[in-house]
Amino acid sequence: MLPSGDQQLVQIIDAALADTARRSREWLVCHPGCTQCCVGAFAISQLDAERLRTGLRQLEEVDPARAGRLLERVRQSVERIADEFPGNPQTGILDESAEAQERFADFANDEVCPVLDPETGMCDLYGARPMTCRVFGPPVRSEDGLGVCELCYHGASEAEIAACEMRIETDALETELTTVSRLQPGSTAILSSLLLCPARAPDTVISNAIPAFYSGDLALTSTLRKSLLSFSMLAFCLISSGCNTVQTTMPPAPLHTIGFMTDFDVRDDAVGICKTVMDGIAPGVHVIDITHQVNPFDIAEGARFLAGSAPYFQKDAVFVVVVDPGVGSTRKAIIAKSKVGQYFVLPDNGLLTLVQDRDGIEGAREITNPEWMIGAKLSSTFHGRDIFSPAGAHLARGDDWTQAGPELDVSKLVRIDVHYATVDDKGLNGQVIGTDGPFGNLILNVPADTFAKLGYQLGDTVPVTLNGHKYEFPFKKTFSDVPIGKPLFYIDSRGRLSMGLNQRNFAQTYKITPPVDLFIPKK
Structure with a gap:
């Protein structure tokens, strides 16, 4: 079960990535549908593994067919690479020997992550993706310096790349990681991007829905420096193991308004x-x-x-x-x-x-x-x-x-009753549906083309029965076509017939509170 601090941790990382994307502008070319970083094996924390399991359970609830296709891709991946896995593919537990660690570094570099939907080119568990997926792409610092996706920052100088370095809110991240470490003791997970292991490991919390590889070498730390190092080292491990690019699946494209x-x-x-x-x-x-x-x-x-x-x-x-x-x-x-x-x-x-x-x-x-x-x-x-x-x-x-x-x-879906203006042999039956802000002009449910069916032209006097009272108002183009304080019909900026007073409040003057019925006879 995910600890309560996980959502805050995700928000901290995503906020840092969004900030980096703003500074990087066109240099960071990650976009929806790019799948360069969805190939190969990478390491994540136990917390990431639990988040993925939670994401899969939610997907099974809202879209069982989609979840089924994902799991079938997982099973097919297991069949393809089980013989090469440096551990027990039935449990997903990675051997802890140095030899196994070296073999894992070169393991399944050409295998596409089964969470990637091949039809849409999008991640089926995008909202639950691991931290390593979130930080791949922009400049991330490790002991070896800054590393970036080879598709990004073309034409940028070293100084410009350094200016785009991903910045983390230090105190907040350290607090969240400390909390997570306390709530998630023991081994952390190493999860290849192909999500192996269809069977549950008896001595771990892993489920057969989202498999992972366990190792004691990457334990979550409670200090910021060590935690960030583990994130960035994963990126460089991918580069050295033969993955063509290190790039985040989170699209830093402009946010929707x-x-x-x-x-x-x-x-x-x-x-x-x-x-x-x-x-x-x-x-x-x-x-x-x-x-x-x-x-x-x-x-x-x-x-x-x-x-x-x-x-x-x-x-x-x-x-x-x-x-x-x-x-x-x-x-x-x-x-x-x-x-x-x-x-x-x-x-x-x-x-x-x-x-x-x-x-x-x-x-x-x-x-x-x-x-x-x-x-x-x-x-x-x-x-x-x-x-x-x-x-x-x-x-x-x-x-x-x-x-x-x-x-x-x-x-x-729930609907409100919508009253539309109607025209018959006698004339138009409509309704005042609102007033125009502080000005008090009457907004009618009468489109201009519906009013046109009555035969009136600009300059005509138009009779109207409004709230049981009869009036005659001129049909004009704009307010200044009548003296100050005088009424008029006009077509408003939304293409509707309206009624107003030049520099006065029609609704207050005529004591109109919508909704109110009106009738306009044919010319």
Whole structure:
């Protein structure tokens, strides 16, 4: 079982890698789909082995077929290299003799890691990958100096490479490693990238799901210097044993932008806490605040703001949306992927309705994996901090969203009732669905092309029945086309028919509180 400090340890290493990637810029060429470093044997700690086992168990829960394919690749690898393994391939225990250690250095250098999916070129246990995988690629220091992937830092001088050296938060890492050492006594694991050993070793904690090789030579230490040395020496061991490159599987490509929207307001620390959680998991992530002033509990308004802002974001953007009157109830926390390619992390309460109607939803998953949350102790009232922010950050840094939890039936996602304007022989029946921020202009559910069916042109006077009262307002291009304080119809910046007052607040003047019905007769 993983100790509680493991998540913090992973965050420390990932934060250091993200910092190195920012300093390295185009010199660090690691990217999703590059598999140069997924070949050969390498050493990891016992903690890494347990993290891999945990990752496999989670994969078996959310995607049994994918986990089955992974295990079949493991079995095939075992069959191919069992005769050359310097130890007992049935248990995965490596002989501790000097000869066995030397043989292991040259062992299985051409064997592809079975965790690598050959169809996608991606790691099936990426979120649970060992520390050595996380630190391969950027400059890492050992007794022999700085080592980097031979595909990276082309054209960089020695001084420029040194300036990109991976920096670890010393005190934090030492504390975490000390904690791990105390919780994980005894042997550490040496795990080849081909994940051998389908059988459980009787005297170890290894399972037959994720096999590993045990050795007493690489015991976890409680001091930072020795711990970092063990990490970096693994990289150089790979180079000397014939592996073509030493390169991390973590893509240091730019993080995906997060669009953040809530009904929290900004009077307290809730928004800041959520953004700090995101930055802790995806250091340096760009978070754009869409708004935090959705009317409290107003799911329909949140859905409208989300649908209105999404087209202006990149097609791979992540949205974290928290308008959640049902927090702590049986409502699901979900991730949905639109057919545009954007991800939406939000409660399943109808916030996604308008995006789903316009863009389509390719798939959805319930967030159940604790690795995608802030920790085991979840608040019943602050899922924005505990679930939605960490899940959004995992997506922003490129983690595999299928690891978040089980797949959901898209057709069964919760929807809000959407009222669309209708036109018949008499005219148009519509609704005031909101107001335009502090200005009080009325936002209508009437697209410009729907209004055009009534036959009115710019300059015409348009009769309207609004909230049971009859009015006549001119149809103009913009506010300044009427005197200050006078009303008008106009087409707003989103392509909808709207009503406003020039330099005055229409909603306050006419005492309109959405939703309100309206009727406009044909011309």
